[in-house]
Amino acid sequence: MGIAKRNKGHAAILFVLIIPALFGLFALGSDGARALQASARLDDGLEAASLAVAAFNDDNDDDGSGSGSEINQTIANAYINQYMDSMNSVTNVKIEKKSCEDIPDCVSGLEDGDSRFFEYSVTATTNHDFWFPNAFTENVETFNVSGTSSSRKYQNHAVDVVFVSDFSGSMGNSWDGGSKDKYEDLIDVIGLVTTELAKFNALENIDDNSVSFVAFNHMVRLDDGDGSGTNCYVQQLKYSGSSVSTTQTINAIFTEKSGCAYNSHAGGSFYDLVPTTNFTNFNNAISNFYPGGWTASYQGIIRGAQLLNKGANPRRLMIVLSDGQEYSSSNNTISNNLVNAGMCNTIRAHFDSLVIGEEQVSSKIAVIGFDYDLENNVALKNCAGSDNVYKAEDKNEILNRILELISEEIGHLK
Incomplete structure (x- = not known):
């Protein structure tokens, strides 16, 4: 009897000790998967945004901040918001347009007889809530994901x-x-x-x-x-x-x-x-x-x-x-x-x-x-x-x- 009671006590203690670890693994798996999903969705949104910006072909003139033109900002934000769910905010949206002379691949390609192209890149950061805030570190309730995508614009049809x-x-x-x-x-x-x-x-x-x-x-x-x-x-x-x-x-x-x-x-x-x-x-x-x-x-x-x-x-x-x-x-x-x-x-x-x-x-x-x-x-x-x-x-x-x-x-x- 005494041995059985002692074993039950040990099991209870072990269960109490394991529960936080199991919860931690669950929280890590859940929020980790959420972060990976958010990153993948942001990459998809930025890909669509870069293609849309390239299609619109705006001059991308800005106020000197390097963030891109107002219309390109509007296009990029629209696509990011469409692709992302449960997002708190989107920040650091930056659109960059490079001519061939600014792209080493294009310059070297011209020497080999390849076609000239222009490149548009869109960068952004989104903020999201953890499902299990403070699970590992106190006072950390949100996480950020960032990404960049680029598109190149070539000539396609004869003109x-x-x-x-x-x-x-x-x-x-x-x-x-x-x-x-x-x-x-x-x-x-x-x-x-x-x-x-x-x-x-x-x-x-x-x-x-x-x-x-x-x-x-x-x-x-x-x-x-x-x-x-x-x-x-x-x-x-x-x-x-x-x-x-x-x-x-x-x-x-x-x-x-x-x-x-x-x-x-x-x-x-x-x-x-x-x-x-x-x-x-x-x-x-x-x-x-x-x-x-x-x-x-x-x-x-x-x-x-x-x-x-x-x-x-x-x-x-x-x-x-x-x-x-x-x-x-x-x-x-x-x-x-x-x-x-x-x-x-x-x-x-x-x-x-x-x-x-x-x-x-x-x-x-x-x-x-x-x-x-x-x-x-x-x-x-x-x-x-x-x-x-x-x-x-x-x-x-x-x-x-x-x-x-x-x-x-x-x-x-x-």
């Missing part, structure tokens, strides 16, 4: 690009954003863009990228301006008597004009280049162009639409490159009147109504302004839409802006 380039007299000036005159830096940038497009064309693709070129001052210059091989300036406006007819001009956007207004004027030398995949000949041609004259961007936009209409790909992109506002009050008035009457909307609607094969055409007009305040050209801003107007401070930024516009494929970084 027809028309460069509508300002070749007015001011483009012959030097600037702080490059080592050459503005038009020379612009020609160099276009050459680099075609190098990237050529890499895509070298792959096994059904379609190839094409480029075309329109230079404008206060008119555009056509290689066959009179239909008989004469290189001359051609007017894109339509008149009613001596006045510009906004309605007739818009209705005739896709009607190719002919008839020489001038054979030579204001010192500029350039002409338009129809869509081509022969980038060597294309670059050789524009390397001999030089600027002169006033500025009337509507001339270039109308002619650019005509050249883009010659394309064969389901993606059409017009990139207007300019260093300033319309020169002369009359050009400024004409430009505003045409845009307000729907010139650019008409161009987009025309392309977006087309179907190539079984694929709907998608078009965009974008403006890249450099060496001037974008607010000074309201017509261009309204033409493209504020979301498609970009400011470039230097030559490399012009290049990156153009390549961002061309890049459409989104792929996760494994």
Whole structure:
């Protein structure tokens, strides 16, 4: 009897001693599994957020804090909140955008002939309650999980690009954003863009990228301006008597004009280049162009639409490159009147109504302004839409802006 009682007492003591350990293991297993699940869900949320940020392709300009732009913060937080449950808070959300030059893998890949890409990374920390607070350490009731995910943005589908380039007299000036005159830096940038497009064309693709070129001052210059091989300036406006007819001009956007207004004027030398995949000949041609004259961007936009209409790909992109506002009050008035009457909307609607094969055409007009305040050209801003107007401070930024516009494929970084 005495031995049995003593054994029961030992068992009771052992049970009392083991209970805390068993509870500790249970708490550790439960909260450990919760932490692992939270970490996995955060990784999934950040992956989705990085892809969404890459798709939106915002400039990611912030207030200097390094946290990313307001719109990217909104996108990232929305995805994190959607994926996480029982979360107290999300903090330290940071969105970073890197161009190819900032990514060693991309730089080395370019040397091997790989395609250029941009990389977007999203980092965040979330806070959660322990199910069994203070189980191991007093005054510890919550835990944090952190994660990072990145996405790369490549070009995926072939695109027809028309460069509508300002070749007015001011483009012959030097600037702080490059080592050459503005038009020379612009020609160099276009050459680099075609190098990237050529890499895509070298792959096994059904379609190839094409480029075309329109230079404008206060008119555009056509290689066959009179239909008989004469290189001359051609007017894109339509008149009613001596006045510009906004309605007739818009209705005739896709009607190719002919008839020489001038054979030579204001010192500029350039002409338009129809869509081509022969980038060597294309670059050789524009390397001999030089600027002169006033500025009337509507001339270039109308002619650019005509050249883009010659394309064969389901993606059409017009990139207007300019260093300033319309020169002369009359050009400024004409430009505003045409845009307000729907010139650019008409161009987009025309392309977006087309179907190539079984694929709907998608078009965009974008403006890249450099060496001037974008607010000074309201017509261009309204033409493209504020979301498609970009400011470039230097030559490399012009290049990156153009390549961002061309890049459409989104792929996760494994």
